[in-house]
Amino acid sequence: MITLTRLNGRSVTINALLIEFVDEAADTVITLTTGNKIVVKESAAEIIALNQQFLQTIGLITAAQKSQE
DSSP states (O other), X not given: OEEEEBTTSOXXXXXXXXXXXXXXXXXXXXXXXXSOEEEESSOHHHXXXXXXXXXXXXTHHHHHHHHHO
16 A cells, blocks of 8 residues: 545555556546546656555565566
8 A cells, every 4th residue: 555645635545556557747647447546746756666665565576576587
């Protein structure tokens, strides 16, 4: 799970594994695999970094790297 900030300043925590697209135009819009869209203040680069940290925390990045060796 990663915590982001909606445009109204409230925090929202989402399941990072459900992120399908991150579109950065005037605002950053996250589209989830469920079809839901969330508009947040963070940039696409910040969301990617948070998602990578989350994946490392749960061990998915390490598991993927080991399977490629």
